[in-house]
Amino acid sequence: xxxxxxxxxxxxxxxxxxxxxxxxxxxxxxxxxxxxxxxxxxxxxxxxxxxxxxxxxxxxxxxxxxxxxxxxxxxxxxxxxxxxxxxxxxxxxxxxxxxxxxxxxxxxxxxxxxxxxxxxxxxxxxxxxxxxxxxxxxxxxxxxxxxxxxxxxxxxxxxxxxxxxxxxxxxxxxxxxxxxxxxxxxxxxxxxxxxxxxxxxxxxxxxxxxxxxxxxxxxxxxxxxxxxxxxxxxxxxxxxxxxxxxxxxxxxxxxxxxxxxxxxxxxxxxxxxxxxxxxxxxxxxxxxxxx
Numbered sequence: 001x002x003x004x005x006x007x008x009x010x011x012x013x014x015x016x017x018x019x020x021x022x023x024x025x026x027x028x029x030x031x032x033x034x035x036x037x038x039x040x041x042x043x044x045x046x047x048x049x050x051x052x053x054x055x056x057x058x059x060x061x062x063x064x065x066x067x068x069x070x071x072x073x074x075x076x077x078x079x080x081x082x083x084x085x086x087x088x089x090x091x092x093x094x095x096x097x098x099x100x101x102x103x104x105x106x107x108x109x110x111x112x113x114x115x116x117x118x119x120x121x122x123x124x125x126x127x128x129x130x131x132x133x134x135x136x137x138x139x140x141x142x143x144x145x146x147x148x149x150x151x152x153x154x155x156x157x158x159x160x161x162x163x164x165x166x167x168x169x170x171x172x173x174x175x176x177x178x179x180x181x182x183x184x185x186x187x188x189x190x191x192x193x194x195x196x197x198x199x200x201x202x203x204x205x206x207x208x209x210x211x212x213x214x215x216x217x218x219x220x221x222x223x224x225x226x227x228x229x230x231x232x233x234x235x236x237x238x239x240x241x242x243x244x245x246x247x248x249x250x251x252x253x254x255x256x257x258x259x260x261x262x263x264x265x266x267x268x269x270x271x272x273x274x275x276x277x278x279x280x281x282x283x284x285x286x287x288x289x290x291x
Contacts, residue, residue, distance in 0.1 A: 023047055029052075031055040038064075039062070048072055054076075058083040064089075066091075066093045069098075095109070114144075128167055135158045138172065148180075155184075169196070171200070177207075179208075184213050194222060199236065216243045222246060229257070235265040237269070243271070249287065255291075
């Protein structure tokens, strides 16, 4: 294999104090592990594929004080089918892509919960720099995804200084997913589109929770975006967020026509949207828009 480290059907592997540089394939590849995976002070730089690829890794996945810098694909990717997982990203963990990408790039953290998989996700205190895709993307690839998930993204910093990078958060409710969100205390600087924080629900998914006390500075498009379609349901409290100099709208919420009747319920309290329409090209855009 071209992967630097390959773990298959091992029992609760734990890696610490390691530097992996320029592997031809993945920095670390892990598959068919039910007892969890721990990485502490592990650094993967310039991976030829992904930094860390996990397929059907269950239990507790603990990433503490890790560094993932550059990859041709995603930095961290987990895809499970009918297998539960808890994903904890803690400490001073850092995720970044270089100014010039070696390949297509991808997400810093991509989590795909297929089948009955139930995920608990906690990403706290991390930094994300020039992420090609999303800092965190959560969703599924299966039309039969049925799991219930708790997703916390708190006190992180995402900074974009290169054009055509995203660096935001995207939670996509698929099939009959039930997602409970807490997105709080984060700072996003110049994130790309479509939104710095994006919540999308389709099929019969249900998403609830809160988006609060985030600072979004100079998003290329919208600060916060919520979309619902089909028979999906979204109920969120959006409070105490500061959104400045948005290229689009501060907060955008849309109930699209699909198959059936969707439900969109939002409580918006004490959000500040400013300087989003100072240029003539976007003077018609709203601070908060519902349609």
